[in-house]
Amino acid sequence: xxxxxxxxxxxxxxxxxxxxxxxxxxxxxxxxxxxxxxxxxxxxxxxxxxxxxxxxxxxxxxxxxxxxxxx
Numbered sequence: 001x002x003x004x005x006x007x008x009x010x011x012x013x014x015x016x017x018x019x020x021x022x023x024x025x026x027x028x029x030x031x032x033x034x035x036x037x038x039x040x041x042x043x044x045x046x047x048x049x050x051x052x053x054x055x056x057x058x059x060x061x062x063x064x065x066x067x068x069x070x071x
Contacts, residue, residue, distance in 0.1 A: 005036045008061040
């Protein structure tokens with residue numbers, strides 16, 4: 001199981017925003033965005049701050065990737 005942030009990157013492109021705009025607005029460290037580019041976990045606080053800045057819900061910026069449990 002993992003996460004991906006594809007929806008966040010697409011949203012930034014659609015709104016013509018740069019990642020640097022987002023970390024200046026939210027105060028989130030650039031290294032946190034580097035973790036997100038690698039689809040690594042970040043804190044819920046980070047995700048909530050991004051949602052507040054973009055005026056969106058968590059489901060609009062992050063997806064949980066479930067493992068295939070078929071045997």
